[in-house]
Amino acid sequence: xxxxxxxxxxxxxxxxxxxxxxxxxxxxxxxxxxxxxxxxxxxxxxxxxxxxxxxxxxxxxxxxxxxxxxxxxxxxxxxxxxxxxxxxxxxxx
Amino acid sequence: xxxxxxxxxxxxxxxxxxxxxxxxxxxxxxxxxxxxxxxxxxxxxxxxxxxxxxxxxxxxxxxxxxxxxxxxxxxxxxxxxxxxxxxxxxxxxxxxxxxxxxxxxxxxxxxxxxxxxxxxxxxxxxxxxxxxxxxxxxxxxxxxxxxxxxxxxxxxx
Numbered sequence: 145x146x147x148x149x150x151x152x153x154x155x156x157x158x159x160x161x162x163x164x165x166x167x168x169x170x171x172x173x174x175x176x177x178x179x180x181x182x183x184x185x186x187x188x189x190x191x192x193x194x195x196x197x198x199x200x201x202x203x204x205x206x207x208x209x210x211x212x213x214x215x216x217x218x219x220x221x222x223x224x225x226x227x228x229x230x231x232x233x234x235x236x237x
Numbered sequence: 238x239x240x241x242x243x244x245x246x247x248x249x250x251x252x253x254x255x256x257x258x259x260x261x262x263x264x265x266x267x268x269x270x271x272x273x274x275x276x277x278x279x280x281x282x283x284x285x286x287x288x289x290x291x292x293x294x295x296x297x298x299x300x301x302x303x304x305x306x307x308x309x310x311x312x313x314x315x316x317x318x319x320x321x322x323x324x325x326x327x328x329x330x331x332x333x334x335x336x337x338x339x340x341x342x343x344x345x346x347x348x349x350x351x352x353x354x355x356x357x358x359x360x361x362x363x364x365x366x367x368x369x370x371x372x373x374x375x376x377x378x379x380x381x382x383x384x385x386x387x388x389x390x391x392x393x394x
Contacts, residue, residue, distance in 0.1 A: 182312060182313065185312060185313065185342055185362060185364070186313075188339060188340075188342065189337060189339060189342070189344060189362070192337060192339055193337065198338070198339060198340055199339070199340055200340050201339070201340040201341050201342075202340045202341045203340070205341075
């Protein structure tokens with residue numbers, strides 16, 4: 145079974161037409177991979193479907209806008225995957 | 238339908254919030270300036286307006302599900318297929334069902350039938366955001382009443 149990171153990297157590669165070898169756990173989805181808001185919508189939809197969750201993107205955006213979090217905490221892939229794992233665990237609980 | 242005003246939906250004929258599904262009636266006008274250009278001597282409803290009709294139909298579903306508190310803006314159209322021509326005067330029925338309600342976005346699958354035949358279908362995605370101003374919100378609520386959206390779904394706004 146693919147890890148969360150492998151699944152997410154695969155989704156990003158397929159959805160945004162990015163070479164897999166350019167994607168690493170330390171990649172920032174926006175700053176490093178250049179994913180714009182429309183492509184991120186595709187990525188979010190694919191992640192929601194793949195993991196059966198609803199990523200709280202609006203909450204994350206608000207926290208970033210209010211300075212409570214940095215974009216790194218949500219959009220660096222290893223951190224995104226940790227958040228996905230937490231959402232999956234919360235759903236299963 | 239008043240094509241030149243982008244009024245694509247005449248009325249909501251079925252709305253099932255639990256089933257996440259909506260049906261609308263859309264009567265293509267006999268005459269419109271649109272048909273003068275599309276096409277001279279062979280008037281047919283432009284495919285982009287079929288897409289707009291599906292988008293508005295799905296949009297009313299999203300609006301109803303959110304109690305008209307937020308506005309769905311068209312962001313993406315996937316796999317749109319124009320399967321058959323639609324002529325002036327034809328009655329169309331548009332249907333949409335919600336595939337996914339994400340955070341700040343929504344996805345529907347929609348289709349239109351005319352004369353018992355599916356004429357188009359697509360997957361449509363919306364960005365769902367607070368109304369950008371009161372003018373748009375008031376216009377949408379007025380339109381909601383015009384197309385027959387129950388007050389139950391307007392009340393929250």
